[in-house]
Amino acid sequence: MVRxxxxxMPSEELIARIEAEAGVGNREIVVTTDSKDTLEDLVAYxxxxxxxxxxxxxxxDKGWEVRLEIGGADQVTLPHSNESSVPKDAVS
Incomplete structure (x- = not known):
């Protein structure tokens, strides 16, 4: 978890930081803010x-704590394969 x-902090900088944290494997990110605009941008993200x-x-009532869970619980990571997932007989 990252706080x-x-x-x-400008929203653009915050979103870039969230994406960078998610990119290195941090899936639970907690953000504190007092900006309604930032809150709306986090909801949109x-x-x-x-x-x-x-x-x-x-x-x-001095702001909000926003907890983001990056990646869905039903998201499954498949091992890399050079084979196509499309059946060969489905392609003409």
């Missing part, structure tokens, strides 16, 4: 990617 304090999102209000 990112996004107070004052979750909707556009294979991510789930859970949003909680930070104590004393």
């Amino acid at each position: 990112i304090d996004a107070f004052g 979750s909707n556009e990617s294979d991510s789930s999102i859970d949003i909680n209000v930070v104590e004393n």
